[in-house]
Amino acid sequence: MALRDTSPPEAGGPVPCRAAPALDPGDRARLLAGAHHDPHALLGAHPVPGGIVFRALRPFARAVSVVVDGKRSRLASEGDGLFTGVLPLAAIPSYTLLVAYEDGEHEVHDPYRFLPALGDTDLHLIREGRHEELWKALGAEPMTHQGVTGTRFTVWAPNAQGVRVAGDFTCWDGTAFPMRSLGAAGVWELFLPGIGEGTRYKFEITSRSGHRFLKADPMARRAEVPPDTASIVTVSHYEWDDAEWMAHRGDVAVHEAPFSVYEVHLPSWRPGLTYRQLAEELPAYVSDLGFTHVELMPVAHHPFSGSWGYQVTGFYAPTARLGSPDDFKYLVDALHRAGIGVIMDWVPAHFPKDDWALGRFDGEPLYEPGDWRRAEHPDWGTYEFDYGRVEVRNFLVANAVYWCEEFHIDGLRVDAVASMLYLDYSRDSGQWSPNVFGGREDLDAMAFLQEMNATVYRRVPGVMTIAEESTAWDGVTRPTESGGLGFGLKWNMGWMHDSLDYVQHEPVHRKYHHHEMTFSMVYAYSENYVLPISHDEVVHGKRSLVSKMPGDWWQQRANHRAYLGFMWAHPGKQLLFMGQEFAQGAEWSEPDGPDWWLLDPDYGAEADHRGVRDLVRDLNGLYRHTPALWQRDTTPDGFQWVVGDAADDNVFAFLRYDAHGNPLLAVSNFSPVVRHDYRLGVPGDVPAWREVLNTDAGRYGGSGVGTSDPVKPEDGVLALTLPPLATVWFTPV
Known part of the structure; x- marks a missing residue:
């Protein structure tokens, strides 16, 4: 039963309150239990x-008054915080409310x-x-609503x-x-x-x-x-200064443009640096080495740093470890502003089971x-997304658009695509069910990827999407209108x-494995490819790139340099993980990052590592200024074997051509x-050829064997001196 307020009228002559009709007991119980769909009623x-x-x-309030035209009238307490x-x-x-707590009104x-x-x-x-x-x-949106400032x-x-809603302003009590529920959409709303x-x-x-539990905001x-683990209300105040970049980033299609990527794990590239401190060092370093793009391992919010960002709980929030959005x-x-594109690893394949995050978000699988x-x-002890549910697909498609539009990201490298496409991925018989056609393909995941790619390319011109897809799925980079998945690379x-x-x-022993270096040309034009030497290849006992090479230290570095020269000349774009550009000997360590001390002049062998880094700089410089190396990456007329069967010699030689037929000769x-x-x-x-790059050059740490003068062919045959464990590039004089 409602209690009448018997206290004397407030100063100023307020209108006295009468007792209110009692709430329906069921409504009251559901309201206080946090189980009412329409509290506004x-x-x-x-x-x-x-x-x-x-x-x-108002739980914990001593008293509550309503203020109308400057006059306040005290409400009666019904118990349990109801007035x-x-x-x-x-x-x-x-009207407003005047709420009295222990610390005042x-x-x-x-x-x-x-x-x-x-x-x-x-x-x-x-x-x-x-x-x-x-x-x-969806989410928390600061705004002015009906003339009042607050957050929806x-x-x-x-x-x-x-x-x-619970927060630091309620001592984490949501009572x-x-x-209120806004109906069939399943959306709940409150303006505070x-x-x-x-x-x-x-x-x-x-x-x-x-059951009652607290969840971080998915949005x-x-x-x-x-x-x-709490979410934070935020507003962006950033004013962009990259208009020229944004206007021209899509002038040339990525598969017909130079594209050389430096892969970076931001928290460990220079451990301890914030986003703004990284902005003072990373662009200068990448620009000096000549890479066209950086690829950032996932920056979306993740609770465990040891996951490297691949266990995402906050798909719409950059990790707070390095600063604000x-x-x-x-x-x-x-x-x-330094002329470097930004690709971001994006992880729509799975999410962790943390009880405060997306898993069983409203108490049931969602x-x-x-x-x-x-x-x-x-494999990963995580949940997979329900690609068959339109709201979940919307959550992910909008997320891809969000990073590109709100953060000016130039490309999304989609992680673990194969695990999304196959219903039986890492599953034994009885652990999966076929699709409606009896096959192993996940048709919902396929439709999601098509929708994501089509939406991103339509909404954000100049952006690219890249698939990490490890199988022979047909049409990964084929347009969606032709039945493909629609990725760019x-x-x-x-x-x-x-x-x-x-x-x-x-x-x-290499002669017995010669085909492993030539087989890629059998399928080189089936998709638009990137050649990746990523973080995955230099961790978990796989050793760093230079440490994979056989022989003594000199031979390891020579193999490393020759391999990079072969890679940069091969059809396809390039990606190299940080530390491999200067032949770091140790595996990558997420807490420690690259071994920058190897480049310190006080370290006796710094020339060994600086030489490799100088080679990467020259590779990128020549690559960017030689259209034969990138203009026809996706068409067979851009490549021709010169020697592809010299297994006993361990030699590979091929020609690359630009759109005008100008060649480059690469010999490894x-x-x-x-x-x-x-x-x-x-x-x-071609009357004569000149050497433009030699990975055995002395300045790179090599033996210095090479061809200094132009070489003229005789009867269509070019006689060369090939350095040991080296790749050499020639162009017409």
Whole structure:
């Protein structure tokens, strides 16, 4: 039963409150339990016979008054933090609440007097799975609503009985701020006046079974530094300065342009540096070495640093370890101003099971499939996404767009595509179910990737997508309108495995593996390829690139240099992981990063490592200025074998052509002997050839064997001296 307020009237002559009608016991119980779908129908101001009833839910408050036209009237306590009263008014007025706590009184706007701050169009698009700017509809959005400044909180939780907002402003108790369900879309909403940038928050969810738990916001655009797990209300204040880059980044299609990538793990590239400090060093370093792009291992929020970013819990928030979202924008901007494109690893294949994150988000499988045979990834102990659910696909497609539009990312390298495409990936018989056609292909994942690629390419001209796909799936880089997945480029995992296997053998045994270096040309034009020597190849006992090579230290470095020369000349784009550009001998260590001390002049062998780095700089410089090496990467008329069967010699020679037919001759000798008067058939219309690159040059740490003067062919045959364990490039004089 409602209690009448018998205290004397407030100074200023307030209108006295009358007792309010009691809440329905069921409504009251659900409201207090955080399980009511429409708290706005119970709280706030509503017409009743004889006036307007005001009801507030303020746990721990000593008293609550309603303030109308400067006059306040004290509401009666109904217990459990509920305060009510009826004022004899004809219509709902503009009002505030005066809430008294132990530390004093606070005048606040009542969240339950506001209309929904999310429109019907947004809800329709969310329900259809077609909201391409989902981050503007869901999450925490600071705004001015009905003339009042605050933050709109929205979350998709269709299986929840109720959702409440909890945060540092509620001592992490959500009782005071239950959200309302906006209907069939499964979206819950609440506008909280006075809450702004920097506020930490979570959603307190009551599941169908009655369990209550706190969850970080799936759409949070900023998160706390781990191990803390709250989401943070944020607003971007960054002003971009890369307009020229953005206007021209798509002038030339990526498969017809120079594309040489330096892969970086930001937290360990220079351990301890923030985004803004990295912006002072990374662009200068990458620009000096001549790479066209950097590829950042995942920067999306991840709780465990040892996952290298591949266990994402906050898909819309850059990791807070290195700074704020605007700080990350500053780094991207600095790279663009230096003329360097930015590719980001993106991980839509799986997510971790942390109980405060996406897993069983509203108490039931939501982002993951309900079928156990599809829900869990057997290799990584994670959940997989439910690509058959339109809202989940929307969450991921919009996320791809978000990074490209909001952070000016130039490309997304999609991780673990093969694990998405096959229902039986890493599963034994009985652990998977076939698709509707009886096959092993995941048709929902295929449709998702097609939708993601089509949407990104349509919305963000100049952006590229790259697939890490390790199987022979047909049409990875074929346009979606032709039935392909629609990626711009694909990592050539076959070339990587075959070529690394070849160079790890002693030279005397390489003739038995010669085909491993030539087989890539059998399928070189089936897709648009990137040749990756990534972080995956220099960890977990696989050894660094130079340490894979046989022989003594001199031979290891020579093999390393020859391999890079072969790689840069081979059809396809290049990617090299940090540390390999200066022949780091140790495997990559995430806590420590590259062994920069190897380049220190005080270290006796710094020339060994600086020489390799000088080679990478020259490779990139010649590559960028030689269209034959990139202009026809995806067409057979850009390549011609000169010698592809010299297995006993460990020699490979081929020609690359640009769009005008101008050639470059690349010759690799993977034997530790000098080959004098080595004869190669070359085009007859070139009068002479000059050496433009020699990985055996003395300045790179080599023996200095080479050809200083132009060489003229005789009867179409070029006689060369091939340095040991070296790659040599020639161009027409």
